[in-house]
Amino acid sequence: MLQPNDVINEFSKALVEGRGAVFVGAGISTPSGVPGWADLLRDIARKRLDIDLNPNDDLPLIAQHIVNSTNNRGPLIAHFRDVLQKTFPHNKYHAMLAKANIKCLWTTNYDTLLEDTFRTHYKVVVHASDESISRGGRDKDIEVIKMHGCIELSESNDLVATQEDYDDFFENRPATAHRLRQDLIDRQFLFLGYGYGDSNIRNIVVEARRLGKQALRQHYIVVRRIRDKDARPEEIAAKQARQNLWLRDLSRVGISACQIDEYTELEEILQRISLRSRGQTVFVTGSHERDDATKESHPRRLGELLAEKQGLVLLDGQSSGTGREVTSAYMETCLHKRIDILPRLRLFSNPYAANPSLSNDMTLLSVLREWRSPLLRSAQVVVVYDGRMGTEAEVKLAKDVGCRIIPVPESPDGLPTRLLEDPVISQPLEALDPDYARKAREGYVSPEDVVECLMKMLYS
Structure with a gap:
């Protein structure tokens, strides 16, 4: 496992040289009160499927079941819009990222907190669809690529939410898939806000695997060690063992892990990267x-x-x-x-x-x-x-x-x-x-x- 200083030194160097990118997951928006995947689905799953979610549920599959129940994805997307189209404050993680020398950000989040924070000091181009990526954008300081769409910019069919959307992602979004392939080869990524078993990062890892023996760059992920104060020691040990197996599998596709115990450690990592990324x-x-x-x-x-x-x-x-x-x-x-x-x-x-x-x-x-x-x-x-x-x-x-x-x-x-x-x-x-x-x-x-x-x- 990597130490925080390893990530800070190597990723800051990549940003200084213009070959770094950040991949942001739901965990970065959680402190702002934005619901995560499970929270987004919990009420509508209870209403439409009469089930209560558990930690082991495959959430894209749950979303698929919700759509299947009416053969209509409209109610699911309307629920997402109702929950997410509210005013959420940006948080310290957004602020720290906005202070770093980052030119390219990928995210699986639907919310707009990331680009809104960067717009304070930057010209930001948001790509939330294949058409947008194909069109590009000249007058920009920062690119924000919303891999699964945007709650404000995307049409209902353009939000990646269900198992079918995940299955057909690379067929339905060829320009996004091509850009992801190229960036995984050309850039070094820092993954933030993803946890063990996150369905979104699984999709990214699938693409890394598809690249096969091509020359992938070294990528990094910062994750918190699994902790559960209410669990017995043997249960915690079992969960940590599963997390370690997952991290080992990520390393197989070029994503090296840095584990932290407290989120204050992530704050320090981002604070130091934000400064070091500007060079000497x-x-x-x-x-x-x-x-x-x-x-x-x-x-x-x-x-x-x-x-x-x-x-x-x-x-x-x-x-x-x-x-x-x-x-x-x-x-x-x-x-x-x-x-x-x-x-x-x-x-x-x-x-x-x-x-x-x-x-x-x-x-x-x-x-x-x-x-x-x-x-x-x-x-x-x-x-x-x-x-x-x-x-x-x-x-x-x-x-x-x-x-x-x-x-x-x-x-x-x-x-x-x-x-x-x-x-x-x-x-x-x-x-x-x-x-x-x-x-x-x-x-x-x-x-x-x-x-x-x-x-x-x-x-x-």
Whole structure:
């Protein structure tokens, strides 16, 4: 079995390289109050079939029996719509996924929580049918592929629900099946929200088996160990033995398991993946009106030191002042030391640079956040020098998308000093580098202190 660090390291690397994808099951929506498969079917099974579900029931087959009872799938789908077309809040798992560098998500869920959460900061294209997958979509940051349809977008016949739907899936949805085959070969998947015996994941495993001896990539699944506080020890042992057999069978088709005891462990795994998936990236922000651009200035020295760190990538927001000092020194040092600058520097356009007076226009702050969103979503760490409302807007966005933040205090009442009073920023900083936090509260940190703290953040 894999350890959490194995999954974090390997899957984060896949996301950095653009070859990772997440496959989301019902367990990710459960904390939002969305009914799982059994809960969806329980009432209608009792009403239509006069049976009570038990944990060993084959749920797609139960759905098939419900349809067979009237030779009409309308009542089943109407029941699904009645239950699922409500307002459910997104949860911490959705939020953590939305902060990661994920370009492709597959899901067997009917609900819209996943795409709704990503739309906060991304342009999302949802594929809920074969026609949609065939048509594609150009203007997108994220693809969400709804393998079994969508409660809002799909026609009744397009929702995969019954045993017949599962049996005919690859015949009725050839474009989806082809895309799944290709992604299982081209991408590394992380499966989340699936449990032992889940009928949805069985369908995916069938497709992996059909690929046979083709070069499948290594995939990962995070599952909670079976626990039942009301069961006898021998019953728990038997259930765990069955779960282990299932996980061993998954490994046969390239899906390696990481078992956890508590869901808080999944939170930590996703939190670390969300940051590590952005790569060793840093963005430096501060006032565009800085006037100490000398060879001895703090930002210039920081830029020189960052250039010496192998593998680090500086994000250039094309800002004047602080950002330009850092970037100029960074580029000059790379060129002087004959370091290939192309993989070490990423440019993000800044329309404000064309007219610096715009940076103090309060009415354009919402536009600034929209323009800066791709940059901040790409940054693992943001270093903050003193600045005014433009800098404050970037820091707020950095917090929203989950960046780690290093304040660099320069004055008693400056922005970085105020940020040290924000527990969202100060608590992680205190836990990771208490020496830096202490020096920052005392009012001065050297460029060397900033880089040391930065490297701890990048590799923690």
